[in-house]
């Protein structure tokens with residue numbers, strides 16, 4: 001299938017204690033709460049353990065001796081104990097749910113925060129859907145693990161040990177018969193889990209691929225529809241969904257062996273116990289009450305084993321998720337501040353000194369680029385597509401670090417400037433204006449979160465966005481959807497201009513829009529951009545050479561190198577690459593004009 005998302009990540013080999021330890025570290029802050037839960041669990045367990053023993057006393061002592069008063073007393077004690085136990089069980093469940101959800105919240109928050117800190121290189125390698133699958137799906141699947149580990153793991157392990165202890169205390173021979181199948185079960189469960197774990201990992205990965213595809217499909221739904229690709233996409237979706245189904249069925253099939261194995265061992269164990277138990281009653285070595293109590297204890301021994309195997313099952317599936325979560329948490333951001341990084345009040349001088357860079361470590365995209373820009377200077381970057389213009393500004397914003405050379409702002413290497421300080425003072429206005437779902441006011445405020453409503457409005461007025469915003473139904477409170485889809489391209493750019501201006505950056509990078517917008521909005525935008533550029537060092541990635549003739553300097557980029565440098569007149573006189581680019585665009589405009597007239 002020609003679908004690259006299908007290339008899954010690699011499978012891990014075995015359950016790692018380290019991952020378990022990291023997971024359970026999240027429980028640490030809730031030690032006190034867990035202690036209370038354990039106490040509640042302990043009460044429930046003690047009552048459970050006492051029930052068969054009280055039954056044995058009732059049968060062997062009071063029923064056998066026809067003592068109704070004794071029987072009523074035992075009945076009353078059983079009732080009271082079980083009422084207390086029911087109350088504790090209810091409180092236990094409520095508290096466990098509380099702890100689990102707080103732990104899950106913490107993991108999700110940590111993962112989200114960590115991913116936000118990661119460099120662009122991380123996002124270059126992964127489709128958004130796959131990231132989404134980890135933050136939502138994988139974290140969700142840990143809920144059961146935490147729930148069950150407190151509800152099952154600790155009390156069940158204790159119950160098994162305590163029940164076995166009581167059985168051996170009551171009658172060691174009968175206890176041995178009852179637990180004869182236990183080693184068999186352990187071996188079987190271990191073999192099943194080894195296969196099961198691998199199968200669940202596959203399910204998670206297939207799911208994540210399906211998520212990624214679905215996310216991508218709806219993000220690009222316009223392209224899908226424009227190109228009539230619905231059927232093609234539908235078929236890919238079916239195949240991916242089928243993959244998930246297949247993987248799930250394979251995993252469940254092996255999982256379903258867990259319970260029958262436990263039931264089988266339990267059943268055989270019970271038959272053996274009753275067979276020898278009845279013989280022992282006949283020979284007078286045990287009482288009827290003891291055998292009945294024993295059959296209860298055997299049930300009490302195997303039931304938690306069923307729970308534990310279920311827990312183990314869950315652990316196996318959750319481990320696949322936990323691995324995927326920690327795998328991301330272990331990725332360090334490539335872009336980190338130097339220890340001695342400082343805040344810098346930027347004036348606006350920018351220098352690239354022999355900068356070389358490659359995205360993939362193989363193909364050099366920038367080759368020994370050097371230039372110096374004075375504060376307040378307006379620089380246009382021009383060049384053919386793929387020449388490296390965007391890469392230059394990516395490096396200036398420190399979205400990536402150069403492989404060789406250095407980038408200086410006001411004479412300071414940008415690695416020595418705090419990232420927060422750098423990003424606050426260097427703003428980028430992208431061609432593809434991304435607006436978040438929320439009101440227009442909120443979107444403008446992303447430029448500076450502390451801005452007041454008045455500042456938002458006055459900034460919008462400055463960049464000529466106010467009038468169109470006021471013409472909307474709810475003015476500044478009008479909600480836009482993700483990417484700002486309810487607004488036109490030009491309107492989105494006006495909002496984006498206001499957002500950038502309110503940030504008051506010292507260095508501005510403008511990826512000039514290529515999309516055609518109506519002349520009225522275009523004129524507003526041009527005026528707005530002029531306002532924005534005033535007094536700031538600016539880099540304009542220019543696509544239409546007509547718009548950059550008034551740049552102070554033009555850098556012509558060709559195949560990752562600065563090949564020409566000067567203002568428009570100088571470069572035209574030189575009759576080099578810029579001249580040719582300009583003339584070919586000019587010729588194109590002339591032809592267009594002729595066609596129109």
Ligand SMILES: Nc1ncnc2c1ncn2[C@@H]1O[C@H](COP(=O)(O)OP(=O)(O)OP(=O)(O)O)[C@@H](O)[C@H]1O
Pocket residue numbers: 124359360365383384385386387388389390391392
């Ligand atoms: N994230 C990335 N990972 C790998 N290669 C990349 C990445 N981004 C860009 N490139 C490659 O780097 C080269 C320069 O790209 P860049 O975006 O800087 O060009 P550009 O001059 O801005 O082009 P355009 O005018 O089309 O926007 C291209 O060959 C491109 O394929």
